[in-house]
Every structure is written in C-alpha cells, then in structure tokens.
Amino acid sequence: MARSGKATATRARRGVRDAEASRAAILQAALDEFSSVGYDGARVDRIAAQAGLSKPLLYDYFGDKDELYKAALREAYVQIRAGEEQLALEALSPEDAVAALVMFTMTHFRTRPWFITMLNTENLRQGSSVSAIGDRREIQSKLLVKLSDVLERGWDDGVFLRRAKPLEVYMLIASLCYFPVSNRFTLTEVFGFDTGEESLNAHARRATEAVVGWLKQKGDTP
Amino acid sequence: MARSGKATATRARRGVRDAEASRAAILQAALDEFSSVGYDGARVDRIAAQAGLSKPLLYDYFGDKDELYKAALREAYVQIRAGEEQLALEALSPEDAVAALVMFTMTHFRTRPWFITMLNTENLRQGSSVSAIGDRREIQSKLLVKLSDVLERGWDDGVFLRRAKPLEVYMLIASLCYFPVSNRFTLTEVFGFDTGEESLNAHARRATEAVVGWLKQKGDTP
Amino acid sequence: MARSGKATATRARRGVRDAEASRAAILQAALDEFSSVGYDGARVDRIAAQAGLSKPLLYDYFGDKDELYKAALREAYVQIRAGEEQLALEALSPEDAVAALVMFTMTHFRTRPWFITMLNTENLRQGSSVSAIGDRREIQSKLLVKLSDVLERGWDDGVFLRRAKPLEVYMLIASLCYFPVSNRFTLTEVFGFDTGEESLNAHARRATEAVVGWLKQKGDTP
Amino acid sequence: MARSGKATATRARRGVRDAEASRAAILQAALDEFSSVGYDGARVDRIAAQAGLSKPLLYDYFGDKDELYKAALREAYVQIRAGEEQLALEALSPEDAVAALVMFTMTHFRTRPWFITMLNTENLRQGSSVSAIGDRREIQSKLLVKLSDVLERGWDDGVFLRRAKPLEVYMLIASLCYFPVSNRFTLTEVFGFDTGEESLNAHARRATEAVVGWLKQKGDTP
DNA sequence: GATGAATGAGAGTTCATTCAT
C-alpha cells in the first residue's frame, strides 16, 4: 500500500508500452499485495489496478496467480538481500560488529515488515513455492558471510571464547529480531508490549548483550 | 473425516450435552482449519465436514466466519495456556528453572505448530480479531507469572545479577523458540537448516546459555 | 430452446427444493444448450437460467462443464433410444418392416435434430466424452435388435437373398437418413436442396428402394 | 509451428507477392483451426501463430474472426472442389462410373475429414456464414455435372432403367459416404464399428451395390 | 437441534480485438 504511490508514479513518468517497466510494476504491486494479505487474501484485480495495468497483461507476463506469487516471493528475498549489502562491518571491532549486525537486522525487519509477512505466508504454505525457486540457495542471507568473518576475527583476537558456527549465531540474531516485529499486533494486545521504534531498539540491545555474552562464554559446539 | 465419526458418535448419546459437544467439535475443527491454511484459505465447508455437522448449525452457533475465527483464535490461546500449567518450576534452582522454561517453550511450540500459524495469521490481519476478544488480558502467558517468581529467587540468591523485567526475559525466550519453528520450511529450503527435534533442541540449548548468561551479567534496565 | 418452456413449467408446478427435479431440469437445459451451439459455444449461465436454477447448484450436481456435457451426451442417447422403443415391426412383412424402419429413422432424426448436433459435437471432440461414458455399449441402438429379427425373417422367407449383417444394414439406413438432416442448412444454400418434411420423406423413399433392393440382391458378405 | 518456418521463409524473399503469401498462410491456418475445433473452439492466437504472423496483420486482412471463418469456409469448398476435378469418368461404363464416383467420394471424405467438420460446424451455426458467401452457387459439387453425364449415358444405353435426377443420386452417394466418416469416433465407441480404410471401403462397396441396383430398378421420380 | 437445497457476489482466467510504433 505504502509502496503504490511510487510504482504508479514511476510508470507514469516512463509512459506505457515499456514491457520491462510494466513487468516490474506488476511485480512490485504483487509483492505489496501478497505481503499485505497473504496468498489467499490477495486479489489479482488489486495487483493489476495497483500496477496501473490490466489483468490480461499480468497473466501474459506471469502465467497465473501462483507463478506471480513465486516471483514476488523471490523478489522479496532479492530486495532484502540487496539491502543487506549496505552494511559494512570491516572497520568495527568484533564486539561492535555483532552489535551493529543485530541492530541492523532489527531495523531491517522493522522498516520492511513485508518481508516477514511474506515469510510467514510462505511457511503457512509449507514452503511449497520457495522450494520451486530455482536459485534458492543464492538468496541466502549475505549477512552470513559477513558474520563468518566477524566471528573469525573475534576468535583470533581472543575476545570470543566460543567457537560457534555462523549459522548458529545468525539463527540467534534473526530469532531475536524476528519475533517482536512479526507478532507486533498480538504482543501489543495481549501483553501490552510496545512495538514502537524505541521499544524494539531496547529489545535489540538486550539481544545484543545476550548474543555477545554468549560468544564470550567458553564453549564449543560439538 | 477422521474426526466426524467420533463427533457423530458423541452426539449419538443424545442428552443435555449435545449442543455443548457440537459446539466443541466445530471449534476444534475451526482451529485445525484456520491454523492449517490461514483465514482466507479456510473453508467453512471443510470445517463443518470435519466437525461432522451441517453448515447451518455452525452458523447458528457462531454467527459467521469472522466470529468463528475469533472463537478459534481464543481457543488457541486457551489450549496453549492450559498446556503451560503443566510446567512446575518451584523445585528447581533459578538457573535450572530458566533452562527448563526455555526447553518447555521450545517443545511446546514444536509440538503445537498450529499455535504459531494462528498467531501469524492474526498478525497478518493486524490483530483485528484479538483486539476484539473481550478477555484478552486473561489469555496472557501463565509463564510470565512463573518466570517472575524464578527471577525473584535468582536475584535474592545473588545468582542473577541483572534486575530484568519478566516480560523482557519472556520476549527473549519466546523470540528464540518461535523463529525456527515458524520458519521451519523456508529455513530448510534456503539455509539447509535442519528443523528436526534434535536440531531444535540444540538451538534451544544455545538459547538457554545466552539467556542465563545474560541474566548473570550485571546490569539494570533503565 | 423449444424445450425450455416445458422444463420451466415442470419445475414451476413441482415447486423448488426437489433435488431430483432440479437435476433433471439442468440436464434437459444442458442438452438443449450443447446441442444448439456445441460444447465451446455453450454457456453455463444460459443452462442455469434455462433450468431456472443457479449456477452453483449446477456445479454441485454435475461437477464442471465437462461432466455436465458428458451427462447431456448420455441423456441424448437415452432419449433417442427411448423413442426407438415405440417402433413395432413384428406385424409387418420383412420388406415393409425395412421400409418402416427407414421412414421411422428419418422422422426420428428430422424431429429430433438435437441428437445429430450432439453427435457432430462429440465427433468434433474426437469422441473424448462418449468413450468416458461407462455404459456406452448399453446405449447402442435398439433398432439393431429389431433389424436383426427382420433380416432373419426375410432370409427365411426367401425374400432377402443377401445374408447381410445387421450393423451393415443399419449403417446404410442411418447414413441415408443422417446426411440430409445434419446438413440441411448448407444443402439448402449450396444446392438449393429443399429440406422440408416432404422432400426429406421423398429422399427416405429413395433410400428405402435402394436398401430393400440391395437386400434382395444375391450376395454375401465375406 | 511446423508451418511457420516455411511461411517465414516465403515471406523472406520480399517482393510483390508477400501480401498474397501471408494471406494464404493465414487462410490455411484458419481452415486447419476451424475444422479441428469448430468456430467457438477456434483461437485467433493459434491461427496467427500457426501462420507465423502477427494478429494485427490477420485482422488487417480479414476484419474479424467471423469474416476469417467465412473465408475459411469458402476455402474448404474451393479445395474440395479442386480435388473433385481430378476424377475422370468418361472412359468408364455407366455402371463403373457410378462405382468409381462412390469410391472416389468415400476416399475424398476419408482423407479430408476437415471438410466434413467444416460442414458440421457451419450447420451448427445454421448456415449463417455459407449464406453470406456471395458466389455460393459456384461452389456446388462438380461431381453433379459429371454424374449428370453418367446418368444420361446409362439411360441411353438402357442399363439404368430409372430416370433419376442427378441431385437425387448425388444425395444418396454423399449420404452413404458422409456418415461413417463424420461419426467415426462415436461409431467406434458405441457400435465397435471399425473406421479404418478397409472397413470404410467395404461400406462403400455396399453403397455402390445399393445405388447401382437402385438405378437399374425401373421407376421414375414423380 | 439439525439439515438438504439453494444462491448472490465475486474469484481467477481467457479471448477477440485494438493501440502505438
């Protein structure tokens, strides 16, 4: 929804009859729609309208709702991974790098909640579409690579006493940042948990303390 | 289908409790359906068939799909909270109690994934139904109370040096247990993360280490 | 179209909520529609409207357009075969019996042109539906049996000198009666052939002469 | 697809006849399509693709689907009539000539079943398009003229004792050859009638016997 | 208390046709 203005504006500027632009407009509109209301709640009509194009064109480009959804899911990963490239950790100390990573992840999730809703939607569908994305291993988080380097440096420096695998650490960080964003509505209602920026950042700080503390504990993964 | 036989049999011993049993059968079927395929993916026909009852009856009891969903959502909380009562922490040391709590939460989520899908569904709907549940504060986690006591004991014993609020700690624990269950399909496909019992328990152990470690750190929440 | 009045009237008399009658009304409307405009030209909306019922009910009873078409095709055979039972040949001499059979067939086709359009439609579809009718061998022409008896008597009486197989003779008769009815529009336009009742009956008389004459020729089928 | 290569190649040698060739390619593709699946089953997209040309061009040349169908129908007659010119009967005796005519007609229909499906399609449409073909009397069967001559010779020779009109005889022959080809799918399924070449030729021989026999009968058409 | 019969409104998808180059 928030995104629609931009997409429409883009198309208006470019003018019609540009296949590439039309495809992109549909894809963005689809991502908006699927992430807003899930697969079954999504309406092809709305996607077409949002893109400022007709339904037949949409079907021409993407085949059917399912294929469009698959393309939108892939696009969600692509956009998220593109954002992750912005993060630079090399100049930071291992401890600061982990802290930056956690905070970045939280901000990333908080400002792009559509990514989380897409994941939830796809998991409700039992991953049936993600498994059909050909290059799904390439959409892995780029943070894993950066994290790997940070852990290495921390171990070499002697500041991290735990020999942890990057994926294990990433799972801790992602878990901690995912939950309060994914469940922001129910948490607010049931626990009165504040899901505003400040509150989420405070949670992220606690998460950082826990993760960094854990890395400093002596211990190995068997 | 499997359920319908039982439900019909139950109703067969006609008596005072007929209506009660029918209502319960519908509610359980609704919970199954909504948690399996989400709100928009759910089919009233399937729920009625699964309950072994007719659709008009369902509408008689619950009004419409939205109300039925609301009842199912409440039922999800009720059943989860009922399960949480089983956990006894009094006899354990504060450290062991936190460990037990984490493991319990993980197991709870892992063996009742429908609860997580219900939460995801409701958050996709922006919490519109949970906010309409009258007694929503009563469905708060009972673990919060138990946790509160554990933290108190840990502080008093001097084993926990951090004066943390129960909700903060609960958020850490829930976050750590929620993510790998909620995202089990995409994690498997994208990261090759194993979401079997052993792997989830290993993740829970790391979570425990991080949380307990964090509680032992000196620090206060401002 | 011609039939619709009756069907609607029937339903009106019987009143609604009679599953059997509703099914029959839909089936008759479907037969009318498919035979009027072919499979691809047929509209489910029109069938439902013609039957005085809603589309969902139609789908409830018959599944989809294809299944409905299959049922209508079967119904076409059933109705035609029912009409064929009216014909009594036992009291006639073999020669007169053949003449009666030809004239009956011509009249049958002429007054029920929907049967021919259904056959043409099904052959355009390469018989894909008739092959799926379970009891398709039972819908064979009842005339074949009657004809078999007539041929036997003619042979025994020494009036038919040819030992012809019933199916061979039936093929000749059906061929001769089918063509001018099936092609009545193009024949009129291209050859100026009159396809009125008198003209068709005259053609049938010529057909009778040819078939009877053939049966009287000495000859055997190898 | 198979055709497109050739068509494209043809059009490649750019010159005066380009338009002519394109038109012909479309027309042939249309004839293939309409005769395969009927008017309503036909797809303009498929016709254009089959012709190896774009849809706008098709619309440029033929106006709309209806006009294209009309042109294809006319083309069907033209092609069939062209084939009929191959038949030479002058050197044969009247009896042999009739036999040859029957066999030729059967073979013609058997090897060009698209003609029959076009006729069936047009009759389903109640001849609405054939009546709009301007020169529809010119597309009359050329066999009628040949037949007329044969009958004359047979009468003069005293071998045919019946004074039959050419159209009457033609109707008998066409009827007998049309039916088993037109209904080959349903006949196979319902009667187990073999519609292979041998079987059809045997039917044609019986037809010949019947027609020749009829012509030899004394009798006049009133 | 319970249900078989029925439907209005809307879903995804297709198709003949036109626009703009």
Place this chain on the structure above:
DNA sequence: CATGAATGAACTCTCATTCAT
C-alpha cells in the same frame, strides 16, 4: 508490410451465507 504491448468483456468456477423443512 508488420508487430509487441495492451485491454474490456465475458467465461468457468467458488464461497460464505440463507431458505425451508
């Protein structure tokens, strides 16, 4: 001469909901 891009209208089919008993 030719076409890639685009669409209004219509199609088959579905779904939450109600009627009549």
